[in-house]
Amino acid sequence: MGKNKAVILDRDGTLIEDKDYAYKIEDFKLLPGVIEGLKLLQQDYLLFIVTNQSGIGRGYYSESDFFKFNNHLIKVLEENQIRIEETFYCPHIKEENCECRKPKIKYIKDIVDGWNVEIKKSWMMGDHPSDISFGIKGGCKTVYMITGHGEKHLRDLELEGIIPTLVHTNFLEAVVEIRRLNK
Ligand SMILES: [Mg+2]
Ligand SMILES: [Zn+2]
8 A cells, every 4th residue: 555645734823823822712713725725735645733732731721722722623624624634732841841742753753653654755834943843853844834933933943954845924825835846
């Protein structure tokens, strides 16, 4: 059997608006081009979400708030015939030095092992330098999204010498480019 390809998606600031900590359904808002982009992507790729949720560890919201909010996102995507295979989240704060917080690559390994994914033909899309480090260390190609926190951290990316495969401001435009490079 052939191997699968994946697009691993950061959530906050990549798929949805990031208002510091996104957990209230009344604040839920998809970013432009996300529905159209995900529909195109899933023709060739399995879709996953990997999200750092240190707001849980900080006590800003509970794990149950996280699930309610994330299930809402999954439901809205399903209503648009978009399937996310799985959401992986890290509830820890950085200081806990856990194994699951991006840029550590535990969840990339889980995706590769669990879904027979060929990682070098796969992509990570995110709006934070740690998303790009995560993707590069995990062996995939990367898109740095200048949505969410992307603009604020653009200098960090340069200072740290982290080089994404692509940089985009709009989700759908990023997807069109991924698909072009896939040919
Ligand atoms: Mg983000
Ligand atoms: Zn963690």
